[in-house]
Amino acid sequence: MRFSIDGLDGAARTALENDLFAIADTKFVLGNWYTRSILNGRSLPDFAALTAMTGAAYGHTRSLWQYLVNFGHIYGWIERGRGAADIRSMNMLDTPPIGWPDFIATTWLAEQATWMAISGYLNCPDRALAGLAEKIGEETYFHLKYAEGWMEILSESATDTRAYAAALEKRYPLALAWLGSAPGSDALKKAGLRDISPAKMQKAFAAEIAKGTAWTDKALSLPDATPEIPGWNAAMRRAGPLPDRLFEAIRFRDPEAAH
Amino acid sequence: MKRKKIQRKREIGGATPRFYEVFARKTSDDPLTHVGSIEAPNDALAEVRAWYIHDEHEWRELCVVPTAAIIAVTERGRNVKIKEV
Amino acid sequence: MATRMKEDLYDEAAELALQHRVKAGYVIEDEAEMTSRYRDVVTNTMHIAADLEIMTLPVYHPALLAAPTLEDRIAVAAAIQDELGHAQVMYRMLEDFGYDTVELLFERDPADFRTFYMIEHPQHDYIECCVAMLLGDRAGYTTTRDLEENCSFGPYARSLRKVNFEEQWHVGHGERWVKFFWNHSPETRKRVQKYVDFIFPMAAMWFGVPDSMKKRTDQLAYKIRGASNDEMRQRWLTEVVPYCEQVGIDIPAHFDKEKNEYVLDYEMPILLNEDTGEWDYTTVTWEEKFNQWRKGGRNKVAALERLQGECWGKEFW
Numbered sequence: 001m002r003f004s005i006d007g008l009d010g011a012a013r014t015a016l017e018n019d020l021f022a023i024a025d026t027k028f029v030l031g032n033w034y035t036r037s038i039l040n041g042r043s044l045p046d047f048a049a050l051t052a053m054t055g056a057a058y059g060h061t062r063s064l065w066q067y068l069v070n071f072g073h074i075y076g077w078i079e080r081g082r083g084a085a086d087i088r089s090m091n092m093l094d095t096p097p098i099g100w101p102d103f104i105a106t107t108w109l110a111e112q113a114t115w116m117a118i119s120g121y122l123n124c125p126d127r128a129l130a131g132l133a134e135k136i137g138e139e140t141y142f143h144l145k146y147a148e149g150w151m152e153i154l155s156e157s158a159t160d161t162r163a164y165a166a167a168l169e170k171r172y173p174l175a176l177a178w179l180g181s182a183p184g185s186d187a188l189k190k191a192g193l194r195d196i197s198p199a200k201m202q203k204a205f206a207a208e209i210a211k212g213t214a215w216t217d218k219a220l221s222l223p224d225a226t227p228e229i230p231g232w233n234a235a236m237r238r239a240g241p242l243p244d245r246l247f248e249a250i251r252f253r254d255p256e257a258a259h
Numbered sequence: 260m261k262r263k264k265i266q267r268k269r270e271i272g273g274a275t276p277r278f279y280e281v282f283a284r285k286t287s288d289d290p291l292t293h294v295g296s297i298e299a300p301n302d303a304l305a306e307v308r309a310w311y312i313h314d315e316h317e318w319r320e321l322c323v324v325p326t327a328a329i330i331a332v333t334e335r336g337r338n339v340k341i342k343e344v
Numbered sequence: 345m346a347t348r349m350k351e352d353l354y355d356e357a358a359e360l361a362l363q364h365r366v367k368a369g370y371v372i373e374d375e376a377e378m379t380s381r382y383r384d385v386v387t388n389t390m391h392i393a394a395d396l397e398i399m400t401l402p403v404y405h406p407a408l409l410a411a412p413t414l415e416d417r418i419a420v421a422a423a424i425q426d427e428l429g430h431a432q433v434m435y436r437m438l439e440d441f442g443y444d445t446v447e448l449l450f451e452r453d454p455a456d457f458r459t460f461y462m463i464e465h466p467q468h469d470y471i472e473c474c475v476a477m478l479l480g481d482r483a484g485y486t487t488t489r490d491l492e493e494n495c496s497f498g499p500y501a502r503s504l505r506k507v508n509f510e511e512q513w514h515v516g517h518g519e520r521w522v523k524f525f526w527n528h529s530p531e532t533r534k535r536v537q538k539y540v541d542f543i544f545p546m547a548a549m550w551f552g553v554p555d556s557m558k559k560r561t562d563q564l565a566y567k568i569r570g571a572s573n574d575e576m577r578q579r580w581l582t583e584v585v586p587y588c589e590q591v592g593i594d595i596p597a598h599f600d601k602e603k604n605e606y607v608l609d610y611e612m613p614i615l616l617n618e619d620t621g622e623w624d625y626t627t628v629t630w631e632e633k634f635n636q637w638r639k640g641g642r643n644k645v646a647a648l649e650r651l652q653g654e655c656w657g658k659e660f661w
Contacts, residue, residue: 028414035408035421036661038401040654042265044435044445045297045308047401048428052311054408055421062414079414096660103656142307149304156269249661254412254469256531259524260653265446276439276446294506296436298445312429315506338375339440343502 003126005070012191017071019188021088022178022237023117024064029089030110031057032250037103049146056139063132080258084247091229091238092174094246101154101163106171108147112208113175115140116201120194148212155215165216172209173227178237179205180226202226272300278326279305280341283318291320293343354381366496366567373498375441385562386497387441394434395458398449400427402647406466407473416470419517423477426510433503454648462546464641471525471532475539477518479584483550485511486580494570523591540593545614545623551577554612557630581606618642
């Protein structure tokens with residue numbers, strides 16, 4: 001039987017839409033992080049790599065936003081019609097990085113978390129969504145490898161290692177909250193759309209982070225359970241609107257040239 | 260805004276850069292060919308940088324080799340161990 | 345790069361012999377085969393090319409931020425990524441000649457970067473970016489095509505395969521989107537014309553002084569390049585004038601039926617008013633033009649300082 005979004009029951013449809021918006025908007029803000037990091041690059045090949053990752057993150061955003069049109073939205077509204085209160089990106093990306101270790105730690109967490117979320121659709125009966133997840137996976141490999149390569153460099157400095165660990169302790173709870181709070185998750189599993197529960201995703205994410213941070217040689221105090229975030233909106237998967245400065249940084253300008 | 264201070268040993272692999280040579284081919288019929296050279300302090304960054312800098316084609320195969328691993332035979336004693344075809 | 349004193353140290357017989365060899369088609373593969381002056385000329389050429397490529401990053405970056413749609417941001421990012429790959433190729437080759445990329449990029453005084461006037465002015469938005477691709481990338485592409493076809497230093501010529509493959513895409517992108525914005529609305533049409541007015545004379549001057557003025561012809565003598573300044577300028581005009589006329593864009597150049605070639609409507613050199621962003625079409629002296637070039641575009645130093653610095657926290661966005 002051909003997959004159709006309209007064929008889904010209300011709960012599954014809403015859950016899928018909310019999940020994909022959360023992943024898409026997080027990718028969009030992540031793309032902005034990469035954009036602004038380019039000129040901070042510390043080598044010529046890194047200028048190229050950061051630019052490429054900008055393009056890839058925006059490419060993932062575009063694929064997901066285009067898919068969300070299936071839910072009855074106008075693409076132009078998704079891209080340019082929403083305000084700070086409508087963007088559903090991860091709270092973890094709300095505050096700018098304070099240095100290179102913070103940038104590597106946070107983008108690595110964001111890549112791991114979004115990959116964990118989208119990989120649940122690799123075996124989705126909707127082959128379009130499954131294909132989209134697969135493509136994101138292929139590209140995420142290089143984003144993760146970039147962070148790992150940089151972690152090797154950071155590990156050779158006690159100062160950088162400390163800064164990295166501090167960033168991780170600050171940012172990690174917000175990534176965990178984002179993964180663990182996927183709304184209507186049972187509905188997605190019941191409808192056969194996603195083959196992993198938020199609890200399992202969180203566990204897998206925690207294991208990856210633990211493995212990837214063993215080099216810090218520090219007992220990082222990372223929470224086990226989903227933290228309680230004040231003002232949490234389950235449907236939006238975040239607390240509060242996007243900070244003004246961030247929204248100003250990411251929004252599309254030049255409506256005269258928009259097409 | 261503060262000035263970048265590149266720490267050569269950690270970031271480029273030493274006083275002078277650590278290089279990797281990039282090999283690729285477009286199809287199974289093509290020979291694996293030297294397409295470029297990039298600097299990286301470790302294998303992970305070498306892989307990523309080669310991938311992004313040499314994305315001019317969708318390669319059937321791409322690999323990187325530390326330049327130090329190359330033993331020049333005809334180019335023995337020359338400044339450049341390996342040349343692009 | 346060669347000083348007066350160094351010229352006295354050149355072995356003129358060896359230099360002449362090499363010039364003959366390369367003119368006959370010999371391709372140099374290694375530094376060991378180069379004479380002193382050949383080495384100076386080719387590394388000088390590559391050094392300028394490298395600096396021009398890296399300059400594209402701070403110049404295009406504002407357009408990446410200001411691009412009006414996600415698709416446009418992706419297109420600008422792809423173009424920047426290509427240019428950085430080209431920069432990588434050039435600086436990597438310079439490393440083989442003993443240059444130090446970390447020093448060149450991150451420790452050298454920004455004023456010492458060897459860029460051209462056209463690439464010392466930022467693109468503020470996507471329309472400017474597309475016009476720059478149409479005219480500016482087209483100028484660079486004219487140079488790099490000539491180098492790939494003719495350069496007697498094999499590794500340099502071959503390295504341009506990737507460059508030219510990608511520049512062709514940039515020029516095509518510029519052509520498609522300039523036409524699009526020309527026809528999109530009266531407002532975007534005005535913006536296209538305004539930026540064409542700004543960049544056209546700079547792109548025409550990319551190819552340097554007229555042949556009659558050129559004192560040093562080393563690049564041609566050593567077959568580092570094949571075509572002269574005027575020949576390349578003519579190639580560029582042959583491509584941009586018909587396109588602009590076909591779309592309806594006003595440019596200060598036309599086909600002269602009597603001379604049977606494309607000509608500029610003005611006599612070089614002319615000066616840009618850096619404050620107003622407008623050109624004064626009164627012909628000035630070359631000394632005045634060289635002074636403007638030496639001073640550099642007002643964005644040059646700030647752009648390179650940004651490349652050499654880092655912004656975090658409140659400065660990140």
